[in-house]
Amino acid sequence: MSNDAAEPVLLRTSGRAARIILNRPRALNALTHEMITxxxxxxxDWxxxxxxxxxVISGAGERGLCAGGDIRAVHDDARDGDGAASAAFWRDEYRLNARTARYPKPYVALMDGIVMGGGVGISAHGGVRIVTExxxxxxxxxxxxxxxDVGxxxxxxRAPGELGTLLALTGAQIGAGDALxxxxxDHYVPSGALDVLLDDLARMPVPDALERHVEPAPQGELDERRDWIDACCSADSVEEIVERLFAHGGTEAKAAAETLLAKSPTALKVTLAAVRRxxxxxxxxxxxxxxxxVSCVGLKCPDLVEGVRAQIIDKDRDPHWSPATLAEVAEADVERFFAPLGDRELGLAGPGDPTGAVR
Incomplete structure (x- = not known):
């Protein structure tokens, strides 16, 4: 038991199923480079x-699958290092994201509890993605x-209409119905049934196990808001999106606009460009x-260090962005995030290993 507690990833096989258990519950199973490899x-092997x-991939503890990558390590590398460690981590992480999407056997992700950032990357590209209440x-x-990032x-x-644009810009959390x-x-299973589902996955084909446990999901919220989300978030710039949200007059639209104005102006503009591209x-x-x-350029920008400081390290929730306003972020500032990296490219879409396996 003590050995298990020290291992950041537990690997098990039971009957027909192999299991990956992310095992850093105190850190909400945040991913490290070692875990990725x-x-x-x-x-x-499998x-x-x-x-x-x-x-089957799941997370240890009661709080969730995975809260993301080890952002403190990225923060320290951006502040004190040369960025090489973070670039190496992302290189292997993104290759793993691609690999899970192309994995030749069913890759079942139990997206129970908190699933954010890198947690989405390690789960939502899989072939069988299960959410709970x-x-x-x-x-x-x-x-x-x-x-x-992480795909x-x-x-x-590829979300319907402009739902993905809103989620990317605001960082809003969604539940099972909206995730579907x-x-x-892909499927909704009550959290109380997950242990039995795991037992069934060990002894029967995935479709048969799912048939025993999948239920209709609770109703989401976003579909009812599609009209104003699509109308506002289809604008060509973040500034115009904010203007349309305020002009709409609805409570949810106004709240979304206020949320945007608290985010990094540079990150917002680059995110909108990244989603559209x-x-x-x-x-x-x-x-x-x-x-x-985009990530490699973002590592060199002051907003990453400041944002992690404000939200995660000092937790004062008062980041001082640079530039401080959307108007100060020029088109050239955004374009440089998309410039080719030469011999430092990730290269998943080019010549090389099409499976995206980590090297």
């Missing part, structure tokens, strides 16, 4: 093991001066390549 190695018919899913990066802009760009309607999940890109791999460029 261990998961990738396990996926390689891919070639005929006894393993499905892979406890699910709280978000890409909250703009609140720490960063931009949605998040790919997923959100936005295409971030992701819509035009054909594959997850192309979008991950784009996100890698």
């Amino acid at each position: 261990r998961i990738d190695a396990a996926l390689t 891919e070639h093991d005929p006894a393993v018919r499905a892979v 406890r699910s709280r899913i978000a890409m909250p990066e703009t609140g720490i001066g960063f931009i949605p 998040g802009t790919y997923l959100l760009s 309607s936005c295409g971030l999940a 992701a819509r035009r890109l054909g594959s997850l791999e192309e979008v991950l390549d784009q996100e890698y460029r």
